Amino acid sequence: MKIQTLSLYAGVLAAAMAPAALAQVYTNKAQLDLAATGERFTIGQTEFRLAPSAVVKQVEPSAEAGRDVVVGDYAVEVPAAAPAGARSQRSLAAPVSGGENLAAAVSEDGNTVIVAPELNVYFAEPSVVQTLVAETGGKLLYSSAAGGKATIGYASVGEAMQARQRILGRAGVKEVSPRLVDQRQIPW
Numbered sequence: 743m744k745i746q747t748l749s750l751y752a753g754v755l756a757a758a759m760a761p762a763a764l765a766q767v768y769t770n771k772a773q774l775d776l777a778a779t780g781e782r783f784t785i786g787q788t789e790f791r792l793a794p795s796a797v798v799k800q801v802e803p804s805a806e807a808g809r810d811v812v813v814g815d816y817a818v819e820v821p822a823a824a825p826a827g828a829r830s831q832r833s834l835a836a837p838v839s840g841g842e843n844l845a846a847a848v849s850e851d852g853n854t855v856i857v858a859p860e861l862n863v864y865f866a867e868p869s870v871v872q873t874l875v876a877e878t879g880g881k882l883l884y885s886s887a888a889g890g891k892a893t894i895g896y897a898s899v900g901e902a903m904q905a906r907q908r909i910l911g912r913a914g915v916k917e918v919s920p921r922l923v924d925q926r927q928i929p930w
Contacts, residue, residue: 770811773820778848781903785919790847796820798844816856818846845899859899860921863892867914878905
């Protein structure tokens with residue numbers, strides 16, 4: 743009888759605490775949705791919008807659960823009292839800990855993705871790749887003439903997005919999009 747009573751107490755306690763934990767996740771997700779005010783981009787049929795004030799960092803095993811929106815191995819935090827332009831430039835231009843420079847983006851259907859400072863360029867003419875790299879100040883990370891795809895790296899996500907604007911519509915380029923590191927389907 744004692745074991746059943748303890749199980750009952752544990753269940754009641756878990757049920758009482760669950761709404762608070764869920765509210766925290768919903769609040770963080772809602773804050774991230776509101777922070778998605780940056781540049782738009784499309785991958786396939788899905789349109790995303792960058793969240794310039796969001797800070798992306800590696801998930802630490804000791805991090806308290808529910809504090810941030812978690813996407814794969816990364817946590818996305820939206821600072822509550824960030825000045826309008828100050829955080830925006832930092833999150834898109836400066837590397838985060840671990841030497842990575844990442845940004846968060848949110849789709850209209852609620853998916854959150856992590857964006858790398860790299861562009862996937864799909865091309866019809868292989869000769870265009872070296873020209874794009876030189877003109878945009880990037881570094882060629884990968885190229886396949888057979889596959890018609892190249893990946894160009896940049897110092898920041900902001901630079902990659904600026905380069906994307908210059909590459910869009912160029913002769914010999916089929917499509918250009920930021921490279922996604924990880925994505926998360928919203929479970930609710």
